Amino acid sequence: MMEKNQNNDYVSVSINRRRWLKFKGLKRGYYSFIALIILYGLSFLLPVLINSKALIVRYEGSYYFPAFLELIPGVASYYPGEKFGQDIPGEANYRRLKQKWEDGSDNWLIMPVYPYNPYEDITTEGNKMYEAPSRKHWLGTDNTGRDVFARLFYAFNISISFALILTLINYLLGITIGGAMGYFGGKVDLFAQRVIEIWSSLPMLFVIIIMSSIIRPSFFLLILIYTMVNWIFLTYYMRAEFYREKAKDYVSAAISMGQRNRTIIFKHILPNSLVPVITYFPFSVVGGISMLVGLDYLGFGLPPPTPSWGQMLDVGLQNVSKWWMVFSPVTAQFLTLLAIVFIGEGVREAFDPKVYSRLR
């Protein structure tokens, strides 16, 4: 396949470029990819998009940026109500302040697009339980008066981050260990295989549930627990790929010209053995998300009040008559997973050496 460059000359296209072009041509997967990338990127800006803190406060000649401060980890964004002349205990209620200053005051403030945060419940003045969707709460409130719409989006960020980090760590471990087994073979392989066989025969689901009921798991502890189970799966792929690739003559050629082990592994074998794990990547992310939802649903997941789809589903199902509490997490999850599956389908097809292999 040839392609034109800036000078209008035809140049050859590398395999990866060809795959990217093919992936781009598969609209469903490509648009899902773009949409998810944008949404996930935006979800890191959630504190300035969906938040009960004001973006900018001007109070008696000074400016304050509480919502922006929340973007910076480790910086306090807390201002007590007294600071802005509010007669309430604890943090300032910016929505109230806005109402108060509306009629002809020198002080003013700008709220984010959606002025609720995912943690504020009925203890914050003005919030009610089980509110149906309205212009105020777009997707209503839940059993503790928390805004469902806000929780949905914060949970999106957490779910995707969880699944991505989990998958990346799994990949790193699986590729390294599986690759080493395949490349060095012999005793290394034999030993590692036995260890993996023993390890994989542990009933991991029970181990996880037991562990999470003893220690309240945090985000990273959950990832650690899951990684213990999941990396094994990838070693099977990588081991087989490395075995197959290293027996090919281009590797023999590299050795016979005196190339170093390191270069052979990273430059020759690795790029040629990643196809199965790359095509599997999106589905691994799907697996990570579903796993987190499942554990949260069962109550062994992230500690409350962390926004999570599984927890929302759980309380939703306890209050089925409040349709928005069920409908919201289910739809969010469904759309996200669907988009990732579309991406996965596109990736799989882009990496497929056969031209017509899709079921039509």
Place this chain on the structure above:
Amino acid sequence: MSQKPVVEVKNLKVHFPIHGGIISKKVGTVKAVDGVSFSIGRREIVGLVGESGCGKTTVGRAMINILHHVAPDVEISGEILYHFGDETIDFGKLTSHEVRKYRSRVQMIFQDPYASLNPRMTVKQIVEEPLKLHTKKTESERRNTVINLLEKVGLQAVHADRFPHEFSGGQRQRVGIARALATNPDLIICDEPVSALDVSIQAQVINLMMDIQKEFDVSFLFIAHDLSVVEHISDQIAVMYLGNLMEFGPAKQVYHHPKHPYSTALLSAVPIPDPDKKNRKRIVLEGDVPTPINKPSGCSFRTRCPVVEESCSESTPVLEEIDLKHWVSCPIVTEKQ
């Protein structure tokens, strides 16, 4: 120039252990190469022929010391002595670090042109890799060298930035040849370099190799199963059967006056282009090639030999010089002389 041969192979044995069971106990051995000796002189082309599975590739791979890579537990014995200038080197006796230094002196052209080029590298990157390793050339010098080499093997400069999948089998094999030449080796081992190509392309590639051999002053070990190809290109021919050499001698001698019954049979299978000369009797070998796991005792060819005698099963025959530089490993033939 010294008169020493480029390489002397002395009693080379390559045995692959077969493992079985959960603790991978050794349950047998594949005697792929079982005592092979020959030498390749400077600027000489030695043809190595034999049926498929008789151990030709294994000999070639043992000579470039890459068997351990795919089969870590392979057992290799004997000597492979290279004479590079004044140095005498046996890869098997060096550490893997020391071996790397000398690897550039012996190169291999592989049988399958589709597997021997990394699909992710452009032709330039492929041919340049040995240059990066063994020379201190700058980027632009390397590019020039690559283009030079490509032109030598019948490709053009425009091919440098293409990927292997854009080439035909014959062209890929040319890239493989260019890569082998890049280190300016003393010996090139060609493992059936044309058997995967169309017949029409085969002749071109063989002629190219003959030109290159003259121009670059290198020795060749040319492995093939087609005797007529080997006769055309080689100075010496070695005939191999089930891990042993049966006959080794000047190409013309071995081709026109084969001494060993196996060589005679192999030759009778070569189609004769000239119908007037069709007076050769075709010898069809009976039975299958025995496996190298369970080799017959004594002479490994005795189970299919047309002139077999009682004594053949008793002792393993050794190569004996029956003519000047013409060795045969068959006591019956030797006695008749």
